[in-house]
Amino acid sequence: MNPEFHTYKNPSLAVDLVVFGYHNQSLSVLLLNRKDEPFKNGWTLPGGFLQMEETLQQVCNRIMHTKIGIENLYLEQLYSFDEPNRDPRGRVISIAHYALINPERFEIVAGKMANDVQWFPVNQLPALGFDHGLIFDQALQRLKSKILYYPVGFELLDETFTMPELQALYECILGITIDRRNFRRKILDAEYILLTGSKREGSKNRHPDLYKFNKALKQSNFQLNISAQQ
Amino acid sequence: MNPEFHTYKNPSLAVDLVVFGYHNQSLSVLLLNRKDEPFKNGWTLPGGFLQMEETLQQVCNRIMHTKIGIENLYLEQLYSFDEPNRDPRGRVISIAHYALINPERFEIVAGKMANDVQWFPVNQLPALGFDHGLIFDQALQRLKSKILYYPVGFELLDETFTMPELQALYECILGITIDRRNFRRKILDAEYILLTGSKREGSKNRHPDLYKFNKALKQSNFQLNISAQQ
DNA sequence: TCTGCTTTGCGTTATTATGACACAAAGTAA
DNA sequence: TTACTTTGTGTCATAATAACGCAAAGCAGA
Incomplete structure (x- = not known):
């Protein structure tokens, strides 16, 4: 590897996940209640930083496994969010993904970073930390259009x-x-x-x-x- | 800023650009002939690394300005490419974008990183370095579907x-x-x-x-x- | 200026796709 | 049996659209 290759300081790379579930005739999203600052005790999307050897899909699976105890979902890349002040801790680019899950097949557990993990119906969301409101909106929009030309229902139903x-x-x-x-x-x-x-x-x-x-x-x-x- | 925030080593973040132009009833793409390794003297998409304070749009504009002497194009985020070995120099995630241009409005110039900048009709592309063939294919696919529900022609015609x-x-x-x-x-x-x-x-x-x-x-x-x- | 040729503008028509709606069959509960 | 709800199937008028005809505009050559 070229030794000069990593000499400049570059932004951190994270992944945020919009996990959709469908139960009781209602579309919901998984949110985490944060234990730590920033947005302590506030609700955010599950997310995490990309490690050196991971692929994006692997980060997503790691986040889903460690933070909510589920894995192997339908997963799709959504969009990259790059607003310079989107994370108060520093410069972080987030490559957002969304996932689809039949919630009755899984038991959700809160990971060590979160106080709580909870399903929220998409029309009754609390205010979200970071720019996660934006990310969610875009994910829902994508799901709405995707379902018209691709059989996404597979993943949400039995x-x-x-x-x-x-x-x-x-x-x-x-x-x-x-x-x-x-x-x-x-x-x-x-x-x-x-x-x-x-x-x-x-x-x-x-x-x-x-x-x-x-x-x-x-x-x-x-x-x-x-x-x-x- | 949290001092521990950047202690882990994270992948580099780059942007690659698929610049489409339309002239002589033919859709073309701008390619660079590389001066340096890797892929020296090979053709690739224009690209560059994201600096700490830049937004994605700013990198794209910087690349277009310095490498091909044009700016302020129609620009859209395409997809993030994360294959671990996609860049022989090290771990690089590329957030690909595509741009649309009316080539007759601009004079293309090769920047200092390239021997040459050249338009190639999309059905007569040379082999591309890195995973840029993949990126190009996806960009063309996106353009094909986008043009059916959004007036993209604006950008390619007079x-x-x-x-x-x-x-x-x-x-x-x-x-x-x-x-x-x-x-x-x-x-x-x-x-x-x-x-x-x-x-x-x-x-x-x-x-x-x-x-x-x-x-x-x-x-x-x-x-x-x-x-x-x- | 007349004829032939090409391109452009503006139709029509037969077919298909679609929205709105009617009705019967299957099941439950009294 | 009757009453009620839900599900399966079909019909019909209308809208969308693919296929196609024809005349007007412009040029070239005689």
């Missing part, structure tokens, strides 16, 4: 799910109501999902069909022009 | 332009041929552009109308479902 459950997920993320019958038609035309043949038992009324995601989905087919019901 | 010129730009970037009359209808329906009232003189046949971009464009209107002609 292995099998019903058509009404899938629709509720879309309505929740997009913040709109959708006509039941048109939604069904578009999802099926896109070959987004496949019938499993079994039905969800135990529900009060007609037992809905269970579907699974079509892993052979051709991405070219997948462009959902979903519009809100009047 | 102040005024004709309908056939705009269509040629779309055909070139998307790599398809489009029906003349359907293209016109969609562009006009989207209120993408406005008639200036004058015509392009000097052309061999019928003189086409000159348009300008509609700066009051409502982004909600702008969703071009352009499809290739059979």
Whole structure:
């Protein structure tokens, strides 16, 4: 390695995570309550600094493992945030990512840096430290657009799910109501999902069909022009 | 500032730029021929390291100014590249950006780090050093999708332009041929552009109308479902 | 100025996609 | 059985759009 290569002082590199979960027909985000300054006792996104030998994906997995006790989530790079004063401790560039999780599959635990880890519905967030409000807004925006051209629902639902459950997920993320019958038609035309043949038992009324995601989905087919019901 | 804050060794942070230009009905990219190792005499994207007090946008402008003598381009963050061995000199994370330029407005000059600066048509690129081939591919992909929902043509064309010129730009970037009359209808329906009232003189046949971009464009209107002609 | 050729502007039409809506089947509870 | 809710399926009028026709504008050559 070139010895002169690291002689200038460069900004620190961090990663912040927007972890989305979906339960009780509500989209939520994982927030940490900080033990230490800055923003002591305030809520922030989970995050951490990039170590010399780590890839971005590895940092994300390390953060999720040590701070909230989960790993191997769907993960996507979001954006880099570079405002010079975004961290009062010094110059830190954050490469934000977002993750999707089915919360019922995991137990969340607070790591040693946090007092508490908690799910917050996306429309009832507390004020966030650093520029994490900005990061969150951008992550939600990304999720909203991504779900229209890529089958992201995979990650937020159980292995099998019903058509009404899938629709509720879309309505929740997009913040709109959708006509039941048109939604069904578009999802099926896109070959987004496949019938499993079994039905969800135990529900009060007609037992809905269970579907699974079509892993052979051709991405070219997948462009959902979903519009809100009047 | 917290004195312990910078005690660990962190990766260097760089920026690489994919500068797109459009001339002679061809989409091109600016490449540098490197004077020094690594990849001496090889072609790479222009790039540079982030200094302590700079924002990402400032690095991009500095690189464009010092390495190719241009500035104030349309600039967008693309993606961060973190493969541990992507730079033989050491661990470098690159936050790639892409820029759009009308090459006829600028004279390109090689900076002191480069032997040469040259436009290459995007379908005739030489092998690129580092992981710049990957970065370029992703930038082109992004441009292709961006142009369908955001009026990026602004930056690549002259102040005024004709309908056939705009269509040629779309055909070139998307790599398809489009029906003349359907293209016109969609562009006009989207209120993408406005008639200036004058015509392009000097052309061999019928003189086409000159348009300008509609700066009051409502982004909600702008969703071009352009499809290739059979 | 007349003819042929190319490019541009402005239509039309058949087909498809889509939003709005009706109705029957399946299940539960009384 | 009846009443009620939820789910599955189909219809229909309208909007979007791909394919295509045709005339006007300009130039070149006779």
